Amino acid sequence: EAQVTQNPRYLITVTGKKLTVTCSQNMNHEYMSWYRQDPGLGLRQIYYSMNVEVTDKGDVPEGYKVSRKEKRNFPLILESPSPNQTSLYFCASSLTSGTTYEQYFGPGTRLTVT
Amino acid sequence: GQSLEQPSEVTAVEGAIVQINCTYQTSGFYGLSWYQQHDGGAPTFLSYNALDGLEETGRFSSFLSRSDSYGYLLLQELQMKDSASYFCAVRESDYGQNFVFGPGTRLSVLP
Numbered sequence: 001e002a003q004v005t006q007n008p009r010y011l012i013t014v015t016g017k018k019l020t021v022t023c024s025q026n027m028n029h030e031y032m033s034w035y036r037q038d039p040g041l042g043l044r045q046i047y048y049s050m051n052v053e054v055t056d057k058g059d060v061p062e063g064y065k066v067s068r069k070e071k072r073n074f075p076l077i078l079e080s081p082s083p084n085q086t087s088l089y090f091c092a093s094s095l096t097s098g099t100t101y102e103q104y105f106g107p108g109t110r111l112t113v114t
Numbered sequence: 115g116q117s118l119e120q121p122s123e124v125t126a127v128e129g130a131i132v133q134i135n136c137t138y139q140t141s142g143f144y145g146l147s148w149y150q151q152h153d154g155g156a157p158t159f160l161s162y163n164a165l166d167g168l169e170e171t172g173r174f175s176s177f178l179s180r181s182d183s184y185g186y187l188l189l190q191e192l193q194m195k196d197s198a199s200y201f202c203a204v205r206e207s208d209y210g211q212n213f214v215f216g217p218g219t220r221l222s223v224l225p
Contacts (some may be wrong), residue, residue: 013144033212035215040122040217041217042118042199042201042215042216042217042218043157043215044215045212045213045214048212057215058212089126090156099162099164100147100159100161100162101145101162101205101213102147102159102162103146103157103159103213104159105156105157105158106156107155107156108156
């Protein structure tokens with residue numbers, strides 16, 4: 001089954017404790033992206049990657065890091081989480097060719113930072 | 115800057131037709147997408163318009179007018195399962211698939 005998976009689905013942590021949210025896709029997509037979703041703000045892009053070892057900042061990259069060492073994986077790293085990073089996070093992937101630019105989203109990770 | 119505007123809420127009854135509007139002001143424009151998101155779920159792709167006009171996919175249609183910086187999603191023969199949030203998203207750059215998402219419209223379908 002074609003899918004994007006994220007782990008963990010739920011996470012409660014404390015300020016300053018480093019964490020990683022994993023994202024993996026099995027569709028051989030070149031493009032992967034991380035979004036955060038907050039009420040009334042829609043989805044805001046954190047980082048994206050056009051392919052292995054190619055990453056770039058989105059609209060809200062502060063406090064986050066990413067890496068793309070393999071095509072299928074795109075982990076999101078919070079080196080020192082703060083309460084304002086409490087949010088719902090989505091990973092997405094898509095092809096870089098085509099006509100619809102359809103993004104496939106993972107199930108989401110709900111993060112709470114206390 | 116960049117901004118997309120959508121109504122925050124829309125309510126309609128089963129079997130009706132509803133239109134969700136989206137206006138945008140972005141630094142670039144290469145296309146407009148629509149996504150559906152049920153409560154507790156992930157966004158799922160509905161449509162993409164790169165050129166002016168109406169695109170129809172079953173009960174859903176999407177319209178774009180680039181000169182007016184405006185688009186809409188039209189849902190016909192509404193069903194209870196259509197109750198969800200709907201997001202428009204602008205593809206701002208011809209490089210990659212970077213999209214700027216609107217704040218979303220919550221559609222409630224009443225029996």
